[in-house]
Amino acid sequence: MNDIADMLRAKGLKVTPQRLAIYQLLCGTTTHPSAEDIYKALMPTNPTISLATIYKTLDSFRSVGLVQELSVGNGRSNYDAAVHTHPHIVCTCCNAIQDFHLEHVEALHQEAAEKTGYVVEREQLLFYGICPACQAAGKTNCNPEPKD
Amino acid sequence: MNDIADMLRAKGLKVTPQRLAIYQLLCGTTTHPSAEDIYKALMPTNPTISLATIYKTLDSFRSVGLVQELSVGNGRSNYDAAVHTHPHIVCTCCNAIQDFHLEHVEALHQEAAEKTGYVVEREQLLFYGICPACQAAGKTNCNPEPKD
DNA sequence: TGTTAGATGATACTTATTATTATTCAATGA
């Protein structure tokens, strides 16, 4: 079969059209969609897919480490098919979520363990600011404090 | 008046018993309570306080920078009266949220700005692991993957 | 002390997510 199917089987998950569609969608985007985003994106090609299936599938994928779940504070979860942990930056203006790379993340991990005595399993490094596009559009202060 | 009252006035907020109670509670704890936690904690002394007031007050406080809101992925917001940004570590076993200090956080901020082109406003550095108490209790793998 | 803008409390509502359950289907082996 194809690679994705083999990978799902290797993780102990049955291969279904829904799972393939969800995983392929996630692999082909850098936008960190929510469950609802995925549902809407798959509707045209998979009109009978259920939102409940999206949620359960994402949870299964997370359980076996195929995707990571982000909580950036927008009231829902966003998903990233990248397996290795990396920082994210969120535009407080257009709500885009972008991956980037920080040097020495392992050192932070280590430092956190030393400072706290925790056995550190993972981290979520989130930055918030204004993306270049919003800066260019002059939107320098879109959601500074939502309630102002 | 007292310091808290003056601070609220200085931020342009009216001083009410509810606001004083909420702020004092937050200042006197390191547990990062949720709105619901605060509501329950204040019930004995403020039996008529409304949950809606808690939410609105926390939002006002956040708007003026008196508290910071955390999204650690537990489906609700947790609040911290500390104004300066600092990392948090979450026990995946007992769900405790603990403050700690990391060196060179400003450098990360700077590096994020350089790597992404964003104007970086703030960050939320979250680590997940097993706290010393849970380790001592032998709970080394409590919520590794909630759905397993 | 009276006025008034803003705060509170009660509650209805929205939205994201989870639970339930009958049906369907992928994987396995005869």
Add this chain to the structure above:
DNA sequence: TCATTGAATAATAATAAGTATCATCTAACA
């Protein structure tokens, strides 16, 4: 290839966090 079976799906009800609404109340200030 077909039957079996346990897991996955779809539909939908239920839950929970947070927000909106609005009548009442009160802190701030003249």
